[in-house]
Amino acid sequence: MKKNEVPQDLGSLGKITKEVCYVTDESGKYTTELSNGWDVKTNALDVTWDDIEHKVAAAKEKVLKGEASPLLYFLEKNVMNIGILSSYTGFFKWQIKRHLKPAIFKKLSPKKLAKYAEVFNVSVDELKSMEANDK
Amino acid sequence: MINNFHHEQAAHCESGVTRNLLKSIGVQQITEPLAFGMGSGLFFVYLPFLKFNNGPAIAFRNMPGIIFKRTCHSLGIKVIRKKFSSPEAAQYMLDKKLNEGVAVGCQVGVYYLPYFPKEYRFHFNAHNLVVFGKKDGKYVISDPIMEHETYMTPYELERVRFAKGPLAPKGQLYFAEQKNVITDDIIKQAIRKGIRRNIFDMLRVPGPFAGVNGIAFTGRSIKKWCDKLGLHKAGLYLAQLVRMQEEIGTGGGGFRYIYGAFLQEAFNYYPEERLMRLSEQFTKTGDLWRTAAVQASGIYKGRLGSQEDFNEMGDYLLEISAIEKQAFKDLSKINFSS
Numbered sequence: 001m002k003k004n005e006v007p008q009d010l011g012s013l014g015k016i017t018k019e020v021c022y023v024t025d026e027s028g029k030y031t032t033e034l035s036n037g038w039d040v041k042t043n044a045l046d047v048t049w050d051d052i053e054h055k056v057a058a059a060k061e062k063v064l065k066g067e068a069s070p071l072l073y074f075l076e077k078n079v080m081n082i083g084i085l086s087s088y089t090g091f092f093k094w095q096i097k098r099h100l101k102p103a104i105f106k107k108l109s110p111k112k113l114a115k116y117a118e119v120f121n122v123s124v125d126e127l128k129s130m131e132a133n134d135k
Numbered sequence: 136m137i138n139n140f141h142h143e144q145a146a147h148c149e150s151g152v153t154r155n156l157l158k159s160i161g162v163q164q165i166t167e168p169l170a171f172g173m174g175s176g177l178f179f180v181y182l183p184f185l186k187f188n189n190g191p192a193i194a195f196r197n198m199p200g201i202i203f204k205r206t207c208h209s210l211g212i213k214v215i216r217k218k219f220s221s222p223e224a225a226q227y228m229l230d231k232k233l234n235e236g237v238a239v240g241c242q243v244g245v246y247y248l249p250y251f252p253k254e255y256r257f258h259f260n261a262h263n264l265v266v267f268g269k270k271d272g273k274y275v276i277s278d279p280i281m282e283h284e285t286y287m288t289p290y291e292l293e294r295v296r297f298a299k300g301p302l303a304p305k306g307q308l309y310f311a312e313q314k315n316v317i318t319d320d321i322i323k324q325a326i327r328k329g330i331r332r333n334i335f336d337m338l339r340v341p342g343p344f345a346g347v348n349g350i351a352f353t354g355r356s357i358k359k360w361c362d363k364l365g366l367h368k369a370g371l372y373l374a375q376l377v378r379m380q381e382e383i384g385t386g387g388g389g390f391r392y393i394y395g396a397f398l399q400e401a402f403n404y405y406p407e408e409r410l411m412r413l414s415e416q417f418t419k420t421g422d423l424w425r426t427a428a429v430q431a432s433g434i435y436k437g438r439l440g441s442q443e444d445f446n447e448m449g450d451y452l453l454e455i456s457a458i459e460k461q462a463f464k465d466l467s468k469i470n471f472s473s
Contacts, residue, residue: 001387001422012252017282019383020146022168022392024418030168030396032146040425040432041381044374045254047435051189051371079188079246080300084258087299 003033011037012045052079063130069105070130071096074120088119136268140238142277142284146386146393147171147196148263151279152240153203155265157212159238160313164322165206172397173209173329174202177390178336180345181353187301188257190375193353195389197336199261199302200242200309205332207311209325216309222293225306229266232310238267238277242307244298250278250285255383260302262384266292280383323404327471330401334467337459347460354452361445370435373448377428377435388421395421409469416462420455427451 003023013019014036023033059076062068075085086093091112098104099112110124117127140159145151145167153170171177178197185192200216207214219225232239244260245251268275273286287295296306315321337346344352353376360369380389395417402410430448433439 001392001418001425012254013383016250016252017144017280019280020144020386022146022386022396024395028415030392030399030414035387038381040428041377043432043436044377044381044428047370047374048188048190048378049254079257084300087303 003031006033006035007038007040008036009039009042011039011042013037052076060130063102066102069100069102070127071100071105071116073130074116074122074127078120085119089115091115136270136275137233137236137238139236140265140267140277142265142267143279144282145279146384147176147390148279148384149199149202150174150176150393152263152265153206155277155279156203156238156240156311157207157210159267160212160311162210162212162313162317164317165210166400168393168396168400169322169326170202170206171390171393172333172401173325174205175329175332175336176202177333177394178345179347179349179353179389181349181356182344183356188375189371191372193376193379195380195385199263200307203240203263203309203311205329206325209328210317210321211315212317213312213314214309215312216307218304219306222297222306225296225308226289226293229308230269232308233266233269237310238265240265240309241292241296242304242309243295244300244304245295246298247291247294249287249291250281258298258300260298260300260304319404323471326401326404330466330471334463337463338467347456347463350452350456350459354449354456356449357452358442358446358449361440361442366434366440369445370437370440373431374435377431380424381428388424391417391421391424405469405471407469407471409465413462413465416458416465420458420462423451423455423458427455 001021001023003025006021006023018034018036020032021035022030025031055076056073059068059073063070063073082093082096085096099108113124113127117124120127137159143155145154147167150167150171154165154167157165176196178194180194182192204214217228229239241264243262243264244258245262246256246258265277266274267277273288274292276285276287278285296304298304340346343349360372364372381387386393395414398410398414398417427448430451434444434448
């Protein structure tokens, strides 16, 4: 990539920091240049998040229908899977699978709920009501 | 604050951390490309039977932690690396080293990194940064991808140091202790060793998934993705490929440009014309990777989507594989002993 061809398409990272790119100058010698971002990769990130949003919406619907506990919603929202959640909380995978059932989730102790809430960066009330705002 | 440490932005987190830490212990000659090349950072691997964030597991670089280790080893610098089972012990050790005036490298997960934009927060645990002081109860952080230094509370730092999931850092910290003066001869040897190892990694790792063979394998796989996964999912897979290739921390073109820069710097130590010509080859494949990314974006944005388009995408990778194969073969023919 040549120095004067470095894309400067402002993306979400570009608002916080520019990134260093290795480029060649007129004589072909390597140097660095700062970039604000590149649409091609911003789009790659966007489609990935679109997909996550779809999954979150589907999870929300399931919770509202009573087919799953709010845990599923937060699981998707935090881009986790049961394995990652298990290592963050210290619960076994089979326990988390149980907690995904609404009836069992309702009976969870405050201590267990607090653990989930901390991992998801929300309060226990938000965890139960599924009403968390983006942070 | 540690006086001899200075934050400096870099393209790739681990190479940047390596450079910045080495400078803090008085080794001034090692630039980011040199660290990357001596550490044999360039790689390619695609593991089709593994999933990462619901997408293909693809990497353009070597295993995390290995660049720092190899670069220091080749220079004869002692590396101390520690993992912890308890956060308290991890913080105690960090505070102790900071009090001794040592800047400390940490492997962290990016998911809970407070200064990262939300869009970049995935469960990716192989990010590197340096802690080099404490101010008003907060740790002073040098994250090589950021333009300026940042701050984290002890709780925030503990959280990212003890991120969970694949490649969990387990509070891992590392630092280097300088013992000898780094001469040009030592650097020359480190360059030679780095290149040799990289030739092995790219040409001779057995199996179809790694190195230049891995690139060709991925190219052939991509041609089948449309039928196998459906257009939507194939698009998501390509998006993941592009993110691994171009995202922050790569210097662009899947690290190929950094490698090109490394070969030019190697020329300063080994005046061998072929190094300059081979540097151009990596610039060329870096450009090709980016052209392929544009093609991929056409697919995941929905502008393209026929089998023909997937074929073209796959062909880019086959072409890249061929060029890089030749380039590494040519590299292996250079006699560095003089």
